[in-house]
Amino acid sequence: MGGFEPDPLPTYERVLDEIAASGFAGTELGDWGFMPDDPATLHEQLARRGLQMIGAFTPVCLSDSDAHAESVKTALRAAHTLRALCDQPSRSAGPYVILAEASTPERMRVAGRVGPEHGPSEGQWRAIAAGAARVAASVRQETGLPTVFHHHSGTPVETLEETARFLDMTDPDLIGLCYDTGHFAYAGAGPLAALRRFRDRVWHVHLKDFRAGLAERARRDRWDYHQAVANGLFCELSGGDIDFPEILRYLVDTGYEGWVVVEDEMPPGACDPFENAKHDRAFLRSLGL
Numbered sequence: 001m002g003g004f005e006p007d008p009l010p011t012y013e014r015v016l017d018e019i020a021a022s023g024f025a026g027t028e029l030g031d032w033g034f035m036p037d038d039p040a041t042l043h044e045q046l047a048r049r050g051l052q053m054i055g056a057f058t059p060v061c062l063s064d065s066d067a068h069a070e071s072v073k074t075a076l077r078a079a080h081t082l083r084a085l086c087d088q089p090s091r092s093a094g095p096y097v098i099l100a101e102a103s104t105p106e107r108m109r110v111a112g113r114v115g116p117e118h119g120p121s122e123g124q125w126r127a128i129a130a131g132a133a134r135v136a137a138s139v140r141q142e143t144g145l146p147t148v149f150h151h152h153s154g155t156p157v158e159t160l161e162e163t164a165r166f167l168d169m170t171d172p173d174l175i176g177l178c179y180d181t182g183h184f185a186y187a188g189a190g191p192l193a194a195l196r197r198f199r200d201r202v203w204h205v206h207l208k209d210f211r212a213g214l215a216e217r218a219r220r221d222r223w224d225y226h227q228a229v230a231n232g233l234f235c236e237l238s239g240g241d242i243d244f245p246e247i248l249r250y251l252v253d254t255g256y257e258g259w260v261v262v263e264d265e266m267p268p269g270a271c272d273p274f275e276n277a278k279h280d281r282a283f284l285r286s287l288g289l
Helices: 014-021 041-050 065-083 105-108 122-141 160-168 181-186 191-201 211-222 225-230 244-253 273-286
Strands: 025-029 050-058 096-101 147-150 175-180 203-208 260-262
Touching: 014 025, 014 041, 014 273, 025 181, 041 050, 050 065, 050 191, 065 096, 065 122, 065 181, 096 122, 096 175, 096 203, 105 203, 105 225, 122 147, 122 160, 122 175, 147 203, 160 191, 175 191, 181 191, 181 203, 181 211, 191 203, 191 244
Parallel strands: 025 050, 050 096, 096 147, 147 175, 175 203, 203 260
Antiparallel strands: none
16 A cells, blocks of 8 residues: 555544535444544534434444343443434434444454354354344333444354344344445445345445455455455445445335445545545435435
8 A cells, every 4th residue: 555654543523524525414423432422512513514423333242142231331322422412313314323243353364255164153143133132122222223233344244144144033123234335245245136135124324345356365365354454455435346326226216215324444544535535425426316
C-alpha cells in the first residue's frame, strides 16, 4: 500500500462533519468510546449535522454460555444509548443493536477459506442461538429496539451455511439479519444469491465492495483476515467486483425500505476517507439512491 502514511485518528466531530458533507443521512455508532457515550451530547452533535443514529455494531461471546450475562450487559449499554437518540424504534428503521459473535484467533486465521471442520460444535451452536435470543429479548424488553445479527469474517458465523443455521435456530420475529455484501463475498457466497436466500430475514443492509482477485490471493497464500484487509480486500463502492445495481434492484423490487449503510473498511492511510465517502455517495445516487 505504498505512498500513504497513516494519519492520526480523526476526532468524532470530524468524522460526523465528513459523513454529513458527503451527503449521507445517518451513521452507526462505531467502536464503543469513539463517539460520546452521553446521549444528550451525542444527540446535539447529530442534530447539528442533520444525521440519524442507525445502529451499533456489538460483538459479544455467544458461544460460551458463561459469558451470556456479560453479553446482555454489553448489548444493553449500546441499546440504551441508541434508544435515547430516537423517538420510536422500528424493525424497518431501527436503530438496531447489530449483534455479532466475537472473532476468534482460529477463525481469523482461516477467514475466507472456512471448511465444515472449522465450524462451531453442536454445544456451541446451541449456546450461540440461546445467547442471541437472550440478548435480543433483553434489548426488546428494556428498550424496544430491534436486534439484527451480522455474519462476519473471522467469527464462528461467517459462511452461507453457518448463517443459514443461525437463522434456522433463532426466532424470525425476534432477530433479523444484517446482510453484508463484502463478508458474504469473502466467505465464498455470491452476495445476490445470499440475499435471495435470506431476504425474509434481512432487516438491515451493509454495502461493502470486494476485490475477487485479492481474495483468491489471500486464500492461496493463506493470509489471515487482518492481512487480507491490510492488502486491500475491501474497497470503495464500484472499485471491486460486487454487482451493486442487481443487489439494489432486488432490494427495491422486494419492498426493502430500511437503511443501506456503506462500509469501505480499508486500512488506515490507504485512502482519503472523505474522498471515498463522496465517491460512494455519488455512486449510490447514480443508481437512484
